[in-house]
Amino acid sequence: xxxxxxxxxxxxxxxxxxxxxxxxxxxxxxxxxxxxxxxxxxxxxxxxxxxxxxxxxxxxxxxxxxxxxxxxxxxxxxxxxxxxxxxxxxxxxxxxxxxxxxxxxxxxxxxxxxxxxxxxxxxxxxxxxxxxxxxxxxxxxxxxxxxxxxxxxxxxxxxxxxxxxxxxxxxxxxxxxxxxxxxxxxxxxxxxxxxxxxxxxxxxxxxxxxxxxxxxxxxxxxxxxxxxxxxxxxxxxxxxxxxxxxxxxxxxxxxxxxxxxxxxxxxxxxxxxxxxxxxxxxxxxxxxxxxxxxxxxxxxxxxxxxxxxxxxx
Amino acid sequence: xxxxxxxxxxxxxxxxxxxxxxxxxxxxxxxxxxxxxxxxxxxxxxxxxxxxxxxxxxxxxxxxxxxxxxxxxxxxxxxxxxxxxxxxxxxxxxxxxxxxxxxxxxxxxxxxxxxxxxxxxxxxxxxxxxxxxxxxxxxxxxxxxxxxxxxxxxxxxxxxxxxxxxxxxxxxxxxxxxxxxxxxxxxxxxxxxxxxxxxxxxxxxxxxxxxxxxxxxxxxxxxxxxxxxxxxxxxxxxxxxxxxxxxxxxxxxxxxxxxxxxxxxxxxxxxxxxxxxxxxxxxxxxxxxxxxxxxxxxxxxxxxxxxxxxxxxxxxxxxxxxxxxxxxxxxxxxxxxxxxxxxxxxxxxxxxxxxxxxxxxxxxxxxxxxxxxxxxxxxxxxxxxxxxxxxxxxxxxxxxxxxxxxxxxxxxxxxxxxxxxxxxxxxxxxxxxxxxxxxxxxxxxxxxxxxxxxxxxxxxxxxxxxxxxxxxxxxxxxxxxxxxxxxxxxxxxxxxxxxxxxxxxxxxxxxxxxxxxxxxxxxxxxxxxxxxxxxxxxxxxxxxxxxxxxxxxxxxxxxxxx
Numbered sequence: 063x064x065x066x067x068x069x070x071x072x073x074x075x076x077x078x079x080x081x082x083x084x085x086x087x088x089x090x091x092x093x094x095x096x097x098x099x100x101x102x103x104x105x106x107x108x109x110x111x112x113x114x115x116x117x118x119x120x121x122x123x124x125x126x127x128x129x130x131x132x133x134x135x136x137x138x139x140x141x142x143x144x145x146x147x148x149x150x151x152x153x154x155x156x157x158x159x160x161x162x163x164x165x166x167x168x169x170x171x172x173x174x175x176x177x178x179x180x181x182x183x184x185x186x187x188x189x190x191x192x193x194x195x196x197x198x199x200x201x202x203x204x205x206x207x208x209x210x211x212x213x214x215x216x217x218x219x220x221x222x223x224x225x226x227x228x229x230x231x232x233x234x235x236x237x238x239x240x241x242x243x244x245x246x247x248x249x250x251x252x253x254x255x256x257x258x259x260x261x262x263x264x265x266x267x268x269x270x271x272x273x274x275x276x277x278x279x280x281x282x283x284x285x286x287x288x289x290x291x292x293x294x295x296x297x298x299x300x301x302x303x304x305x306x307x308x309x310x311x312x313x314x315x316x317x318x319x320x321x322x323x324x325x326x327x328x329x330x331x332x333x334x335x336x337x338x339x340x341x342x343x344x345x346x347x348x349x350x351x352x353x354x355x356x357x358x359x360x361x362x363x364x365x366x367x368x369x370x371x372x373x374x375x
Numbered sequence: 376x377x378x379x380x381x382x383x384x385x386x387x388x389x390x391x392x393x394x395x396x397x398x399x400x401x402x403x404x405x406x407x408x409x410x411x412x413x414x415x416x417x418x419x420x421x422x423x424x425x426x427x428x429x430x431x432x433x434x435x436x437x438x439x440x441x442x443x444x445x446x447x448x449x450x451x452x453x454x455x456x457x458x459x460x461x462x463x464x465x466x467x468x469x470x471x472x473x474x475x476x477x478x479x480x481x482x483x484x485x486x487x488x489x490x491x492x493x494x495x496x497x498x499x500x501x502x503x504x505x506x507x508x509x510x511x512x513x514x515x516x517x518x519x520x521x522x523x524x525x526x527x528x529x530x531x532x533x534x535x536x537x538x539x540x541x542x543x544x545x546x547x548x549x550x551x552x553x554x555x556x557x558x559x560x561x562x563x564x565x566x567x568x569x570x571x572x573x574x575x576x577x578x579x580x581x582x583x584x585x586x587x588x589x590x591x592x593x594x595x596x597x598x599x600x601x602x603x604x605x606x607x608x609x610x611x612x613x614x615x616x617x618x619x620x621x622x623x624x625x626x627x628x629x630x631x632x633x634x635x636x637x638x639x640x641x642x643x644x645x646x647x648x649x650x651x652x653x654x655x656x657x658x659x660x661x662x663x664x665x666x667x668x669x670x671x672x673x674x675x676x677x678x679x680x681x682x683x684x685x686x687x688x689x690x691x692x693x694x695x696x697x698x699x700x701x702x703x704x705x706x707x708x709x710x711x712x713x714x715x716x717x718x719x720x721x722x723x724x725x726x727x728x729x730x731x732x733x734x735x736x737x738x739x740x741x742x743x744x745x746x747x748x749x750x751x752x753x754x755x756x757x758x759x760x761x762x763x764x765x766x767x768x769x770x771x772x773x774x775x776x777x778x779x780x781x782x783x784x785x786x787x788x789x790x791x792x793x794x795x796x797x798x799x800x801x802x803x804x805x806x807x808x809x810x811x812x813x814x815x816x817x818x819x820x821x822x823x824x825x826x827x828x829x830x831x832x833x834x835x836x837x838x839x840x841x842x843x844x845x846x847x848x849x850x851x852x853x854x855x856x857x858x859x860x861x862x863x864x865x866x867x868x869x870x871x872x873x874x875x876x877x878x879x880x881x882x883x884x885x886x887x888x889x890x891x892x893x894x895x896x897x898x899x900x901x902x903x904x905x906x907x908x909x910x911x912x913x914x915x916x917x918x919x920x921x922x923x924x925x926x927x928x929x930x931x932x933x934x935x936x937x
Contacts, residue, residue, distance in 0.1 A: 264756045265751040265753065265756045265757040266756065266757050266759045268717070269749065269751070269757060269820070271736065272715055272736070272744065272747075272749055273744060273770075273771055273774060273775070274739075274741050274744040274745075274774070274775075275774065283759075283762070284759055287759070287761035287762070288759070288761055290761075
């Protein structure tokens with residue numbers, strides 16, 4: 063290797079080596095892109111029925127959430143009829159305690175509830191994941207300090223802590239997202255740190271260190287890809303938990319505030335109907351249940367794919 | 376008189392039945408085919424193997440990894456690993472076809488009539504239970520004898536296997552004993568039921584030569600004492616030569632050659648077998664170096680309060696190879712960590728190319744990091760499994776040399792040519808490569824940025840002999856072409872002979888002997904060097920007996936005077 067980079071470039075620009083250099087740099091990109099699509103398709107083809115079910119349900123929810131204003135027959139908080147009208151006729155699922163259309167509110171509720179849950183889970187994974195990786199790789203005092211701080215946060219029951227913080231800071235959507243995300247990130251931190259610890263001791267991380275790679279590179283390129291499967295599985299679970307936390311807070315009156323539609327508060331608002339043998343309050347609860355199951359089906363399948371587990375015979 | 380006659384008659388009858396038993400076939404495998412699943416397709420990994428094992432006979436199975444040795448060993452128990460299936464053949468043990476038996480029948484056989492000794496005893500023992508409880512578990516579980524009886528028997532086995540303090544040994548937990556002792560404890564566990572057949576799956580591969588010889592002697596002894604039949608699986612010919620009566624050479628799941636050990640050693644027939652025999656003949660001509668590249672002087676280092684290195688001195692001339700030899704725990708890998716800056720020394724100094732080397736990794740500049748590279752023992756863990764070879768090799772090129780685009784592509788192709796791999800491998804993941812290919816990629820990564828010193832930490836010990844030889848040849852060729860220096864850490868003296876110019880022998884954190892290869896390898900040796908040298912198994916099937924007799928003689932000769 064006596065040629066410098068520059069000389070090699072000029073060599074590449076003049077004469078013979080050009081086509082070689084060109085084709086060889088173009089083809090791998092192509093093949094790898096095609097490769098990704100192909101592997102995704104091959105994975106989908108062999109996916110079990112449960113995974114397909116989960117995927118379809120999630121896509122349907124996403125579709126409904128995105129196009130809510132186009133699908134919903136009435137407005138989110140428009141009073142369009144009497145209180146507690148029965149199912150059928152103009153109102154497929156009847157109306158709620160203020161005379162708003164139940165179906166429309168379910169559709170808008172998808173948008174609010176799922177949107178907030180996705181944002182919250184994403185934020186909590188960003189916080190917990192980055193700190194967890196950082197603690198695992200740097201180790202020593204930094205790790206001790208971070209871990210003990212997290213332990214302190216975890217020592218307080220989550221729901222009560224959230225209630226307290228919400229009553230201090232006020233119950234707005236941004237506050238809700240940040241507070242739940244921070245409280246949830248403690249669990250993510252613990253998981254990330256634990257699985258990253260196992261990867262950090264491997265030789266390739268040491269090799270990267272010896273090459274003088276910076277912390278950011280080691281975190282994002284060497285360690286993160288290797289702990290992704292458990293993190294994705296955890297994402298699915300956390301997503302459901304966040305979902306349930308928001309619903310619980312809404313049920314207690316400190317979550318998403320009226321007149322915004324969300325499934326948790328819709329259960330509470332219509333709870334009286336249960337006493338009369340009407341199943342309407344179970345509709346939003348069913349929406350939550352179905353999505354939770356769908357997400358976990360997909361996560362299970364993904365885990366099975368990536369962990370390389372084989373069934374015994 | 377008549378009583379004596381009767382006794383004589385009895386004993387002669389006994390010997391004849393013994394002989395009859397001995398010639399009786401214990402295990403017969405016919406037309407065994409096994410398939411393994413990878414990427415959702417079934418591949419044939421064992422293609423119609425047949426073998427016969429008589430009572431009290433030891434059969435050696437030899438081959439590289441992927442030859443199907445372990446799979447056959449397990450199939451001899453009627454077992455196929457998850458992801459494997461037995462598609463054809465018969466495994467007849469004591470007149471019964473194991474492949475036709477149900478799970479519960481097999482369970483009754485396993486651990487009572489057939490036992491298995493795995494390669495890594497450390498991974499096979501449950502760390503939460505005492506050794507003796509684990510040793511007697513199978514016997515008691517099969518209700519062959521009462522627990523206290525079984526424990527007495529286990530202590531007796533510990534004694535026969537020459538474990539220290541056999542009465543108390545079983546009370547320890549697996550982490551409290553050494554690797555060699557654990558391997559012997561596992562042999563005791565297998566022996567506890569006095570099985571008819573034991574399968575040894577590379578029981579000494581993970582051990583040092585000095586420990587290996589003890590385990591080999593113990594296994595050989597106990598198999599002989601109880602007249603147990605055994606299948607001994609190994610990739611090390613010299614080891615099998617000590618243990619087996621008959622040897623089968625396997626490749627790609629097929630039989631290459633089968634013969635009694637002595638015949639096989641003296642007169643191998645097939646070219647592949649001959650190539651296996653030739654592996655140990657690689658020798659490098661020793662060359663003296665003038666200019667010192669790396670000078671380690673008076674280095675002490677410790678982990679916490681535990682001192683690992685004591686006053687270590689090593690001089691490495693430019694373009695030469697210094698081999699650091701010693702058993703595990705001798706501090707040779709710690710020396711590598713000190714040189715790379717991962718563990719700052721507590722005293723002493725290291726000079727690199729005439730300048731003092733900063734003690735900590737963080738204090739070293741990028742160019743210094745480029746000039747010292749490292750190759751690891753386990754290529755599986757040294758490559759990030761989620762990154763493609765192109766990214767693994769391309770990153771240091773960009774990071775250190777600033778190469779991008781076409782220039783980087785050219786350098787990548789050049790590197791692949793250097794390590795004799797096809798350029799198509801660039802787009803693969805490490806898991807799609809064999810062990811030897813992975814190690815080549817590790818070498819390419821170290822070479823990519825034109826280093827001056829490469830620290831090789833046991834780079835061939837995880838590889839088969841044939842593959843290891845290829846890697847050594849590659850390292851030698853690259854040294855000649857690029858004038859790079861190697862600090863070669865190993866416990867294998869055959870490798871040392873193949874690659875080194877100078878040798879440093881380490882023992883318990885101290886350098887006990889050092890100098891040019893010819894000088895260290897010719898007598899008179901330091902006592903420890905002598906022990907290391909004499910522990911390397913030789914192809915001669917009588918070697919183990921001879922060396923043990925010699926050592927015993929030395930002990931006997933020494934004891935009266937001392």
